[in-house]
Amino acid sequence: MRDVATMAGVGIATVSRVVNGKPGVTPDLAEKVTRAAELLGYRHDMTASSLRRADRRTHTLGLILEDAANPFSAALHRAVEDTAAERGVLVLAGSTDEDPVRERGLVRTFTARRVDGLIVVPTGRTDTDLDAARGAGTPVVCVDRPTSVREVDTVTVDNRAGVRAAVGRLHAAGHRRIAFLGDLPTIWTAEERHAGFVEGLAETGSVLHPALVRRAVHGVEAAQEATRELLALPRPPTALVSGQNLVTVGVRKTLQDLRRQHDVALIGFDDLPFADLLDPGISVIAQDPVAIGREAATLLFDRVDGDPGPARHRVLTTRYLARGSGELPGPGGV
Amino acid sequence: MRDVATMAGVGIATVSRVVNGKPGVTPDLAEKVTRAAELLGYRHDMTASSLRRADRRTHTLGLILEDAANPFSAALHRAVEDTAAERGVLVLAGSTDEDPVRERGLVRTFTARRVDGLIVVPTGRTDTDLDAARGAGTPVVCVDRPTSVREVDTVTVDNRAGVRAAVGRLHAAGHRRIAFLGDLPTIWTAEERHAGFVEGLAETGSVLHPALVRRAVHGVEAAQEATRELLALPRPPTALVSGQNLVTVGVRKTLQDLRRQHDVALIGFDDLPFADLLDPGISVIAQDPVAIGREAATLLFDRVDGDPGPARHRVLTTRYLARGSGELPGPGGV
DNA sequence: TTGAAAGCGTTACCAG
DNA sequence: CTGGTAACGCTTTCAA
Numbered sequence A, B: 001m002r003d004v005a006t007m008a009g010v011g012i013a014t015v016s017r018v019v020n021g022k023p024g025v026t027p028d029l030a031e032k033v034t035r036a037a038e039l040l041g042y043r044h045d046m047t048a049s050s051l052r053r054a055d056r057r058t059h060t061l062g063l064i065l066e067d068a069a070n071p072f073s074a075a076l077h078r079a080v081e082d083t084a085a086e087r088g089v090l091v092l093a094g095s096t097d098e099d100p101v102r103e104r105g106l107v108r109t110f111t112a113r114r115v116d117g118l119i120v121v122p123t124g125r126t127d128t129d130l131d132a133a134r135g136a137g138t139p140v141v142c143v144d145r146p147t148s149v150r151e152v153d154t155v156t157v158d159n160r161a162g163v164r165a166a167v168g169r170l171h172a173a174g175h176r177r178i179a180f181l182g183d184l185p186t187i188w189t190a191e192e193r194h195a196g197f198v199e200g201l202a203e204t205g206s207v208l209h210p211a212l213v214r215r216a217v218h219g220v221e222a223a224q225e226a227t228r229e230l231l232a233l234p235r236p237p238t239a240l241v242s243g244q245n246l247v248t249v250g251v252r253k254t255l256q257d258l259r260r261q262h263d264v265a266l267i268g269f270d271d272l273p274f275a276d277l278l279d280p281g282i283s284v285i286a287q288d289p290v291a292i293g294r295e296a297a298t299l300l301f302d303r304v305d306g307d308p309g310p311a312r313h314r315v316l317t318t319r320y321l322a323r324g325s326g327e328l329p330g331p332g333g334v
Numbered sequence C: 001t002t003g004a005a006a007g008c009g010t011t012a013c014c015a016g
Numbered sequence D: 001c002t003g004g005t006a007a008c009g010c011t012t013t014c015a016a
Helices: A002-008 A012-019 A027-040 A046-052 A071-085 A100-112 A127-135 A159-172 A188-203 A220-231 A245-257 A289-304 B002-008 B012-019 B027-040 B046-052 B071-085 B100-112 B127-135 B159-172 B188-203 B220-231 B245-257 B289-304
Strands: A060-065 A090-095 A117-120 A140-143 A153-157 A178-181 A239-242 A265-269 A283-286 A313-316 A319-321 B060-065 B090-095 B117-120 B140-143 B153-157 B178-181 B239-242 B265-269 B283-286 B313-316 B319-321
Touching: A002 A012, A002 A027, A012 A027, A046 B046, A060 A071, A060 A100, A071 A090, A071 A289, A071 B071, A071 B090, A090 A100, A090 B071, A100 A117, A100 A127, A117 A127, A117 A289, A127 A140, A140 A289, A153 A159, A153 A289, A159 A178, A159 A188, A159 A239, A159 A265, A159 A283, A159 A319, A178 A188, A178 A220, A220 A239, A220 A245, A239 A245, A245 A265, A289 A313, B002 B012, B002 B027, B012 B027, B060 B071, B060 B100, B071 B090, B071 B289, B090 B100, B100 B117, B100 B127, B117 B127, B117 B289, B127 B140, B140 B289, B153 B159, B153 B289, B159 B178, B159 B188, B159 B239, B159 B265, B159 B283, B159 B319, B178 B188, B178 B220, B220 B239, B220 B245, B239 B245, B245 B265, B289 B313
Parallel strands: A060 A090, A060 A117, A117 A140, A140 A153, A153 A313, A178 A239, A239 A265, A265 A283, B060 B090, B060 B117, B117 B140, B140 B153, B153 B313, B178 B239, B239 B265, B265 B283
Antiparallel strands: A090 B090, A283 A319, B283 B319
């Protein structure tokens, strides 16, 4: 920048003004500066810029996901990216794999880089760190799951209602032995979905068969095994509710291995790519990752802009997508 | 940091040494500094740090994808993230949607942020910008597609060989009317895959029916329509080769709409999540996004570390995954 | 071993 | 409208 200034025969301050498109520079001078910058191959340094700037904005935001490769995360990421891009903000992303240690590390490095804000899918065991970041001036929005710290904004989904309604449908279709397969109990959504399952049974006046409830089923393989075990029971379930997308895949794999996909009903939580191409299609309780991401980014930018209001907790609804697997009739008759 | 220094009653330089874990500080003093930092809630500022540092590393890398939400991109992203994390490097990601203007913008903002390096899936129409970045000292690795600038490192896949082999399989299974549906011709991989198709026909001594070659098929809907048109031909194809993952989805959707998935063969390029759950499973020519991402990051870090050697062009191979749809027999008989 | 001071590239302030 | 200068938070050099 100094070089540009001397080459253009102007002060360094003027170069800064031109570079930042500030008004009040004689077009003549501005022209000279632009030319000099061009000639010297000058590249503006945003890091130095935000260091000196009054607002100290880095125009960067941190996104902490469970796993960037998961379709849900990927869609969320893209939605955040798009709404951030509208403000000229870039997204720094990292995956925790549900490991609180990694989450803590990411929060630390992100704040060390002075991101303008943090969007986090919290593992649920680093609340104090998240709160520390917030206390230190980095706005935080929790996504998909809340935190124990009530002061942070959250965007979640009404998991309970979604599963409850699904159970209601299965009951109405005649199912009386409905099983549930849920993810790790440390994950808030897994617990909520499980609670929704219990509530759904209660609402329909059904009995809860403990043998038909499998928790801590994490990943495709675990789901396959759990499904095999459930179907091998003396009195097996006639319908399955899966609490997570990879679990749904595992369940369905086993169902197909056993050629039972046409007689055992299945409803999964969270949509899957191409679930509608299967036969029968997999009925799911779908969330809208794009809406979630957009909402989270919007809330975050409000805070970045200085909104001091009380914490907002957005709860989006789920949508049931009937595609066949959830509509298979049960023996309870209608 | 100044506050920490005064509170600990030491010089600011000592604080810097302690924070960076540099040797040669009396344990006694180090202890005092750590305590003061703790008490004051001191957070190291990496941006200021890298501004002053001799190597000027930001420990950040830019990743430019076609679309962060695409499964291939997501997997690539995760692989890059993981190998970057090993070096304490964070990943800044952006999507171009095949728009050279957006790509140029991303290259600019990334370099303005002084990323240590750039991993790019180039749209193929901003080669000069990419080269400018490289010229300005930011190492660049192109992924999935090469650039016209020979000096930049690339990681690609042998698209031609993959498609050629697929055509060979279809021919061997008795197919004599094989159609091809390819993405936009501006995309290098689309052209390579098309070339592989033509080569495959030639190798098997088949004739190329121009009516069976559809290019510039971009996205799911376009693929659905193109498939409908192909199957409505007076002499329709008995096998389809799709050149891109979303195209494969569209093709399959139409096939199922028409209930032809069991008699029209299909081989897609690039794997799809859960493609093996379908009936018949979709046979694909698979790439390994994780290997690609890892390799790209490795090449990049070599450059970041100062490797001045000639450009390296890694070409990974594809793997054919037989899942049924590519194994449906054709009328040519075996 | 320690600290004072210079300076990374930039913007903010203030005087001209 | 313009330019000199201080300062952002840090690392590096150099002298003590």
